[in-house]
Amino acid sequence: MPAIIETHGLTRRFGGLTAVDHLDLSIEAGEIFGLVGPDGAGKTTTLRMLTSLLDPTEGSARVAGRDVVREPQAVKDQIGYMAQRFGLYLDLTVQENMDFYADLFGIVGAERKALAAELLHMTRMDPFRNRQAGQLSGGMKQKLALMCTLLHRPRILFLDEPTNGVDPVSRRDFWTILYQLLKDGITILMTTAYLDEAERCNRVGLMYKGRLIRCDTPAALKREAGSEDLEGVFVGTIRAAAALEER
Ligand SMILES: Nc1ncnc2c1ncn2[C@@H]1O[C@H](COP(=O)(O)OP(=O)(O)OP(=O)(O)O)[C@@H](O)[C@H]1O
Numbered sequence: 659m660p661a662i663i664e665t666h667g668l669t670r671r672f673g674g675l676t677a678v679d680h681l682d683l684s685i686e687a688g689e690i691f692g693l694v695g696p697d698g699a700g701k702t703t704t705l706r707m708l709t710s711l712l713d714p715t716e717g718s719a720r721v722a723g724r725d726v727v728r729e730p731q732a733v734k735d736q737i738g739y740m741a742q743r744f745g746l747y748l749d750l751t752v753q754e755n756m757d758f759y760a761d762l763f764g765i766v767g768a769e770r771k772a773l774a775a776e777l778l779h780m781t782r783m784d785p786f787r788n789r790q791a792g793q794l795s796g797g798m799k800q801k802l803a804l805m806c807t808l809l810h811r812p813r814i815l816f817l818d819e820p821t822n823g824v825d826p827v828s829r830r831d832f833w834t835i836l837y838q839l840l841k842d843g844i845t846i847l848m849t850t851a852y853l854d855e856a857e858r859c860n861r862v863g864l865m866y867k868g869r870l871i872r873c874d875t876p877a878a879l880k881r882e883a884g885s886e887d888l889e890g891v892f893v894g895t896i897r898a899a900a901a902l903e904e905r
Pocket residue numbers: 672675676677695696697698699700701702703704742
């Protein structure tokens with residue numbers, strides 16, 4: 659099966675800093691892929707290139723068969739991007755935020771009503787539709803952001819630390835929704851700072867200083883490193899990479 663997300667030597671420099679360094683990634687339809695790595699590893703920069711928001715300095719990427727540089731609109735039509743700091747309007751209600759994003763995507767009429775109802779039901783946010791976004795808990799804000807991201811029925815979701823700062827119960831809720839989306843055939847590429855979440859992905863990529871230094875299933879990564887959890891894998895791998903650099 660051809661990859662639904664594919665990069666070749668994808669690179670982005672900011673002046674003298676290489677934020678993403680020759681990234682080769684291949685993700686198949688239906689996967690949930692987790693990108694992890696320390697602060698500044700290049701995760702957000704990678705997502706911004708894959709969502710056609712930022713041009714690569716070098717290399718190429720195709721998303722849903724489209725070139726991210728040459729066909730940005732075709733890419734954007736098929737993807738949803740929940741940024742690390744997603745723009746919710748805190749003085750608007752849940753419903754009004756959804757209406758705002760539906761307008762932005764040009765979704766109108768019966769389709770809009772049906773989809774909004776479906777999303778509110780799936781996320782169990784129905785009872786809160788008239789609450790101001792600023793009055794929602796962290797977990798509910800993230801659910802609202804996710805709903806806004808899903809309004810144009812994307813095939814591929816890019817989620818940048820979607821559960822950051824969210825309490826454990828709400829995180830579990832959020833994952834129930836992600837699994838539902840996977841069942842509906844959506845492909846998910848997410849970044850996360852939580853290794854228990856990485857563990858739930860079917861493959862995980864570890865980024866360090868712009869490079870992808872490991873990429874495999876959680877089980878294979880643990881086996882290879884002789885570690886019981888991903889935390890052990892990542893701490894060990896990053897220490898080894900840092901030690902190599904110092905030599
Ligand atoms: N617009 C920019 N101009 C200059 N440097 C940038 C820019 N965007 C990102 N960088 C730098 O590129 C590197 C990678 O940043 P990026 O935000 O991709 O990392 P990240 O893995 O998402 O980190 P975090 O876990 O903190 O979100 C960092 O050193 C960052 O300071």
